Amino acid sequence: MKIVIGKGSCGIAAGANKIQSAFEENLSLAGLDIPIETTGCIGACYLEPIVDVFDDAGNKITFVNVTTDNAREIVEQHILEKQALKGLQITDADMTMIGKQKRIVLKNSGIINPERIEDYLSVDGYEAAKKCLTELTPEEIIETLKIAGLKGRGGAGFPTWFKWNAAYKSPGAVKYMVCNADEGDPGAFMDRSVLESDPHALIEGMLIGARAIGANEGVVYVRAEYPLAIVRLQGAINQARESGYLGENIFNTGFDFDLRIKAGAGAFVCGEETALIASLEGERGMPRLKPPFPAQKGYWNKPTNINNVETFANVPWIFRNGGEAYAAIGTKDSKGTKVFALTGKIAHGGLVEIPMGLTLRDVIYDIGGGIKNNKAFKAVQMGGPSGGCVPDSLLDTLIDYGEITRTGAIMGSGGMVVMDETTCMVDMARFFLDFTCKESCGKCTYCRVGTKRMLEILTRITKGQGVDGDIELLEELCYKIKEGSMCGLGQTAPNPILTTIKYFRNEYEDHIYNKKCTARSCKALLTYAINEENCIGCGSCKKKCPVEAIEGEKKKVHKINQDLCIKCGKCFTVCKFDAVLVD
Amino acid sequence: MSHETHEHGCGCGCNDERIKPFDDLTSVLKKYADVPGSLITVLQKAQEIYGFLSFDLMRYIALETDISIAKVYGVATFYTQFRFEPIGKYLVMLCQGTACHVNGAKMIEEVVMDDLNIKEGETTADGLFTLNNVACLGCCSLSPVMMINDTTYGQLTPDKVKNILTEIKEKNDSQEGQK
Ligand SMILES: Cc1cc2nc3c(=O)[nH]c(=O)nc-3n(C[C@H](O)[C@H](O)[C@H](O)COP(=O)(O)O)c2cc1C
Numbered sequence: 001m002k003i004v005i006g007k008g009s010c011g012i013a014a015g016a017n018k019i020q021s022a023f024e025e026n027l028s029l030a031g032l033d034i035p036i037e038t039t040g041c042i043g044a045c046y047l048e049p050i051v052d053v054f055d056d057a058g059n060k061i062t063f064v065n066v067t068t069d070n071a072r073e074i075v076e077q078h079i080l081e082k083q084a085l086k087g088l089q090i091t092d093a094d095m096t097m098i099g100k101q102k103r104i105v106l107k108n109s110g111i112i113n114p115e116r117i118e119d120y121l122s123v124d125g126y127e128a129a130k131k132c133l134t135e136l137t138p139e140e141i142i143e144t145l146k147i148a149g150l151k152g153r154g155g156a157g158f159p160t161w162f163k164w165n166a167a168y169k170s171p172g173a174v175k176y177m178v179c180n181a182d183e184g185d186p187g188a189f190m191d192r193s194v195l196e197s198d199p200h201a202l203i204e205g206m207l208i209g210a211r212a213i214g215a216n217e218g219v220v221y222v223r224a225e226y227p228l229a230i231v232r233l234q235g236a237i238n239q240a241r242e243s244g245y246l247g248e249n250i251f252n253t254g255f256d257f258d259l260r261i262k263a264g265a266g267a268f269v270c271g272e273e274t275a276l277i278a279s280l281e282g283e284r285g286m287p288r289l290k291p292p293f294p295a296q297k298g299y300w301n302k303p304t305n306i307n308n309v310e311t312f313a314n315v316p317w318i319f320r321n322g323g324e325a326y327a328a329i330g331t332k333d334s335k336g337t338k339v340f341a342l343t344g345k346i347a348h349g350g351l352v353e354i355p356m357g358l359t360l361r362d363v364i365y366d367i368g369g370g371i372k373n374n375k376a377f378k379a380v381q382m383g384g385p386s387g388g389c390v391p392d393s394l395l396d397t398l399i400d401y402g403e404i405t406r407t408g409a410i411m412g413s414g415g416m417v418v419m420d421e422t423t424c425m426v427d428m429a430r431f432f433l434d435f436t437c438k439e440s441c442g443k444c445t446y447c448r449v450g451t452k453r454m455l456e457i458l459t460r461i462t463k464g465q466g467v468d469g470d471i472e473l474l475e476e477l478c479y480k481i482k483e484g485s486m487c488g489l490g491q492t493a494p495n496p497i498l499t500t501i502k503y504f505r506n507e508y509e510d511h512i513y514n515k516k517c518t519a520r521s522c523k524a525l526l527t528y529a530i531n532e533e534n535c536i537g538c539g540s541c542k543k544k545c546p547v548e549a550i551e552g553e554k555k556k557v558h559k560i561n562q563d564l565c566i567k568c569g570k571c572f573t574v575c576k577f578d579a580v581l582v583d
Numbered sequence: 584m585s586h587e588t589h590e591h592g593c594g595c596g597c598n599d600e601r602i603k604p605f606d607d608l609t610s611v612l613k614k615y616a617d618v619p620g621s622l623i624t625v626l627q628k629a630q631e632i633y634g635f636l637s638f639d640l641m642r643y644i645a646l647e648t649d650i651s652i653a654k655v656y657g658v659a660t661f662y663t664q665f666r667f668e669p670i671g672k673y674l675v676m677l678c679q680g681t682a683c684h685v686n687g688a689k690m691i692e693e694v695v696m697d698d699l700n701i702k703e704g705e706t707t708a709d710g711l712f713t714l715n716n717v718a719c720l721g722c723c724s725l726s727p728v729m730m731i732n733d734t735t736y737g738q739l740t741p742d743k744v745k746n747i748l749t750e751i752k753e754k755n756d757s758q759e760g761q762k
């Protein structure tokens with residue numbers, strides 16, 4: 001018998017450590033000696049904390065949303081008295097979230113213990129690397145990847161075999177294999193989850209890549225905000241080194257490869273590969289012109305290959321199952337699976353891995369359970385600050401690099417932020433521009449100044465100060481910035497604006513001409529008033545109002561003076577009787 | 584490298600008597616000073632030890648690594664991780680990522696600012712809390728999210744935030760009382 005607790009960052013944030021203490025306490029009270037183990041994130045974040053209890057025969061029962069009180073119930077009723085605890089167990093609906101997926105990258109996440117190499121080895125870990133190092137030539141490795149049709153999962157979707165081939169062909173004795181774990185898209189967290197839940201899959205993928213291009217040194221550039229990922233990956237690197245999967249003479253082939261971690265220092269643009277290299281070299285992370293590509297001149301001017309975490313995590317599966325098996329999944333143009341981070345106003349948020357070729361609707365409704373609180377779907381944001389918002393009418397778009405790009409959004413790294421009727425699309429565009437404006441490295445004038453000007457215009461519109469011509473001015477700026485920027489940050493920064501104008505132009509017009517925000521999200525455009533029927537005259541709103549705009553005697557209906565009101569919304573938040581109306 | 588190698592009047596401040604050595608950094612410098620490309624790592628370790636990068640600290644690093652102060656300062660100011668002022672005992676990192684934004688991060692920010700009476704980037708007068716906005720903590724499905732020192736709090740509501748802050752204040756008061 002054993003108890004397994006999901007302890008990715010999200011599980012821990014949901015209270016997994018407290019749950020573990022509660023189990024330890026209750027087990028010792030009951031005089032039981034049952035081991036408690038750690039696993040990573042299964043992806044069903046909305047069910048965290050998740051606890052699996054295995055009986056002696058190895059049958060698993062999964063308990064979800066476990067509280068410390070539940071821990072006692074599980075020990076006393078489930079383990080000791082063998083009673084079912086229906087309300088706590090995973091339901092069939094929850095199973096669909098997991099059942100409809102095709103898990104390659106997340107195969108081991110939430111199942112094995114990421115802190116123990118033996119667990120990874122027990123699921124055929126490092127078998128693919130062994131095959132690649134002992135049986136295949138670099139050309140054969142690259143050919144297999146070409147057959148598989150794997151494309152980079154970091155955003156641009158460039159064929160992986162092509163990059164490996166370029167680095168392989170590039171002359172030089174010293175080459176580098178770099179993993180981009182900077183995961184800059186705010187709203188995507190699959191790379192973190194792989195690092196925390198299955199770090200050896202990344203190491204194995206990098207080892208195979210290193211063998212293919214002929215690199216003896218590798219670096220993983222990890223985002224600063226991911227402390228647990230760094231700890232788990234470092235642990236895995238140490239174990240791989242002790243077991244001979246990293247270091248010298250791996251599998252007795254004479255091939256050497258070692259890996260180290262470089263913690264980023266917080267700059268979105270460092271996700272761009274040339275900026276990442278500059279940052280690795282201890283410089284300001286500013287992109288440079290390509291060519292030369294990193295495959296020719298990368299880290300310390302040596303041939304360098306950079307791939308995303310998810311890209312590498314696909315590689316071992318491909319060599320265990322064959323390139324053809326991978327290519328059999330997906331569409332003509334996009335092979336294999338893609339991991340998405342489903343967040344926002346979605347009922348079942350978390351990480352899901354699906355075969356390419358499903359529709360957005362499948363992912364959001366069938367797997368994600370639809371919209372939270374029975375609100376109406378408005379849009380799904382894909383690709384983060386470089387991407388765009390896809391409206392309801394395009395929900396049947398296939399998940400495929402080309403198809404998604406046609407909507408104006410991009411596949412990106414796999415963030416899917418779902419928005420409902422209460423999300424204002426102009427505010428969303430403003431939100432992303434605020435981000436890109438802050439994160440622009442400042443090298444290109446169009447990106448540096450242009451994003452600032454666009455942010456100013458959008459801020460004005462959301463404050464009710466939009467004027468005729470603003471939409472056209474925004475569009476003009478968008479196209480100029482796309483043309484005038486050197487790296488992907490500037491070239492894609494206008495996408496959130498362009499897609500919202502394309503699909504939600506009416507919202508822009510409402511803000512500018514009618515001074516209305518239909519989503520009731522832009523505070524400056526709202527009016528607050530008292531609903532006389534509901535107001536009991538408790539005085540809470542009057543007390544809270546910072547500008548004394550509310551008058552009224554105790555126990556009598558209050559009134560808001562519109563001339564004084566600054567629309568801070570405090571009266572609305574504080575009222576317990578639904579007596580403050582917003583329009 | 585020693586102070587003497589720079590000519591007097593070079594302007595970098597290397598012969599300024601006021602630069603006292605930062606002794607706790609010795610082992611870090613020993614390990615990294617001569618490894619090319621280590622400036623960011625040195626700055627990260629220095630911040631870990633001293634809490635923030637004072638101008639004197641950056642000047643000292645420049646001197647010891649033989650990198651110009653302009654470059655040290657340029658690199659440090661490029662990355663959001665580096666701070667140039669002391670921070671409070673508890674660093675509140677409020678996520679302003681997309682998922683958190685959609686799920687009401689602004690409202691949470693207002694509650695924190697109201698409760699602590701500080702704005703983004705500021706520290707409370709008693710030196711207890713510093714408020715920083717960050718872009719994403721990677722716990723997006725629990726949004727809105729904040730992190731205080733090493734603990735992440737998810738699915739925040741205004742009441743939950745107030746309780747968390749009150750709890751920390753009370754815990755701190757009782758610790759102070761014990762001293
Ligand atoms: C502004 C900007 C930010 C980026 N951020 C990331 C990132 O966080 N993670 C990532 O893997 N790729 C990111 N990329 C893409 C990388 O430049 C590069 O294409 C990718 O790491 C290559 O790996 P892949 O071929 O496996 O996708 C970013 C690109 C740009 C222009």
Ligand code: FES
Binds near residue numbers: 188718
């Ligand atoms: S958006 Fe807040 S944790 Fe990712």
